Amino acid sequence: MKINSTVILTLVLLILMLGAGSVSALLGFNLGSSALKGVTTPDGRPTSKFATTKSNSSQSGEVTLLKEEEILKTVKARIEGKAKVAKSDKLDEDDEEINNRKQKQKEKTEVVVEEKPQAGFPVTAESEGVTLAVQSARYSGGDLLLKVKMQNKGADSVRFLYSFLDVTDDKGRTLSASTEGLPSELPASGTAFSGTVSIPTALLDDVKKVSLSLTDYPDQKLKLEVSNIPVDK
Structure with missing residues (x-):
């Protein structure tokens, strides 16, 4: 009876092992089938491959070759455009140069x-x-305007303080006056400087002549x- 029990147990174990192996194989097959769904066998025919490649190339974009005439026209148009721009710039430069020449000529010939x-x-x-010279006298805006020109032909420059300018009429009376444009320092270059001495008209009702007196400062x-x-009206 002991031997029979061992045999029975062994058979049961074999049966269980076979059952487990079968179940495992079935499960593996099902999993493999699921994983390979949608996978197709590649087409090994070379003609089909080339046809597919050509079709994809045509769909991705066609290469259009330009005609020689069109290329020449485009190049010619670009060259002409650049030439026009360069010509326009050249004309602008020429016009500016001509205007400058005219201006210089005008300045030279202007009398x-x-x-x-x-x-x-x-x-x-x-x-x-x-030298101190009074060039002219005229009345304007309630003032007598004496146009004055000063020039230094000496060896040294000379300084002036025009608040020390004395202006008197023909009766010896002192008149108030102001200066404009006269230099505070007269260089020894011989250059002439012009300015104006202004005297209020109200002080000149019965005056026919005036005198100016000026000394250098501070050396005198x-x-x-x-x-x-003469200042006659």
């Missing part, structure tokens, strides 16, 4: 019309190479006296 000398003028005084080595300047 400076000198003011016609007024009767009794200029009235001039000179001291130590320095020279004295410029311009007398009997």
